[in-house]
Amino acid sequence: AQSVTQPDIHITVSEGASLELRCNYSYGATPYLFWYVQSPGQGLQLLLKYFSGDTLVQGIKGFEAEFKRSQSSFNLRKPSVHWSDAAEYFCAVGAVSGNTPLVFGKGTRLSVIA
Amino acid sequence: DVKVTQSSRYLVKRTGEKVFLECVQDMDHENMFWYRQDPGLGLRLIYFSYDVKMKEKGDIPEGYSVSREKKERFSLILESASTNQTSMYLCASRTRNQPQHFGDGTRLSIL
Numbered sequence: 001a002q003s004v005t006q007p008d009i010h011i012t013v014s015e016g017a018s019l020e021l022r023c024n025y026s027y028g029a030t031p032y033l034f035w036y037v038q039s040p041g042q043g044l045q046l047l048l049k050y051f052s053g054d055t056l057v058q059g060i061k062g063f064e065a066e067f068k069r070s071q072s073s074f075n076l077r078k079p080s081v082h083w084s085d086a087a088e089y090f091c092a093v094g095a096v097s098g099n100t101p102l103v104f105g106k107g108t109r110l111s112v113i114a
Numbered sequence: 115d116v117k118v119t120q121s122s123r124y125l126v127k128r129t130g131e132k133v134f135l136e137c138v139q140d141m142d143h144e145n146m147f148w149y150r151q152d153p154g155l156g157l158r159l160i161y162f163s164y165d166v167k168m169k170e171k172g173d174i175p176e177g178y179s180v181s182r183e184k185k186e187r188f189s190l191i192l193e194s195a196s197t198n199q200t201s202m203y204l205c206a207s208r209t210r211n212q213p214q215h216f217g218d219g220t221r222l223s224i225l
Contacts, residue, residue, distance in 0.1 A: 009154075034213055043118075043204055043216035051211075090157070092214075099145045099164045101172065102214055106156035 002027050004091050006105035013081050014113055021076040021108050023091030033074040034092040034102065035065055044090060050074065061085070086112045116141045118217040120205050126223045133192040135220050137205030144209055146188035148172075148180065151202040151219070163188055195224045 005024045013019055025031060032051055036044040048059025055067040065076045074091060088109045092102040121136035139146065147162040149172075159172030161180040169180050177199060181189040188207075192199055200223050206214040 032211070036216075041219070041221075043218045044206075046213050046215070049213055099208070099210055101145075101147055101159055101162050102208075104157045106154070 002093065002103045004093050004103050004105035006089075006091055006108045008108045009106075010109045010111065012111040012113060015083050016080050019076075019078045019081045019085070019110070021089050021091075021110070023074045023076065023105060025072050025074065025091070025093045025103075027072075027093050027095075027103075029095050032094045033065075033067060034094070035059065035063070035074075035076050036090045036092065037061075038088045038090065038107075040087075047076070047089075081110075081112055083112045083114070086110055116143075116207070116215040118205055118207050118215050120203075120217040120220050122220050123218060124221050124223075126225060127192075127195050128225055129196060131192075131195050133195045133222070133224075135190040135192075135203055135205075135222070137188045137190070137207075137217060138186050139188075139207035139215070140186065141207065141209070141215075142185065143207040143215075144185075145207060146182065147206040147208070147214065148178075148188065148190045149204045149206065150174070150199075151204055157204065160190065197224050200224045 003026045034049045035047040038044045050057045050067045088107045090107045091105040094102040118139045148160045149157040163169045163182045179191045203220045205217045208214040
């Protein structure tokens with residue numbers, strides 16, 4: 001069955017510190033992988049996506065993610081967190097072809113302290 | 115940029131009412147989705163549609179129905195609203211092999 005696991009429900013980091021949010025997936029076919037961010041009371045905004053090619057992908061707001069097929073992981077990173085990064089982050093996986101819905105993880109809430 | 119518009123940001127209805135949540139996208143996407151989001155449960159798929167007049171059940175379709183008469187519009191219907199349907203509802207659209215784009219959500223309260 002297809003699934004996405006985000007092991008950390010809530011993470012707190014200091015402003016300026018580095019960040020890594022974990023994502024593991026289980027998918028039978030070649031996956032497309034995504035990270036979305038949701039600010040309070042808002043919809044989900046796409047941060048970055050991996051379709052093929054270079055396994056290190058750059059996204060908006062200074063985020064990057066690395067696809068590791070051997071570990072079935074797609075972890076999100078940022079070298080220096082800003083207070084405005086406080087939000088909920090969702091990892092998602094979908095099929096390379098087709099119209100099937102993305103499968104989402106349950107999310108990781110990021111808090112940023114001064 | 116893709117724009118997905120949900121008709122209401124906040125909605126308050128009473129138990130037993132029939133409730134309509136509307137979603138419109140402006141990018142001619144074939145696929146549209148309705149999710150509900152609850153704390154600790156993430157996003158759960160209610161229904162999706164891959165073409166006009168086509169619909170597929172998601173993970174939690176009970177108590178809901180949908181309508182897609184035009185390609186750009188996907189409506190979620192609560193046939194008889196109940197308090198356990200109080201939630202944040204998110205609409206999304208997508209074309210083949212591209213990310214899903216989300217609306218801002220409708221926070222629905224059933225009293």
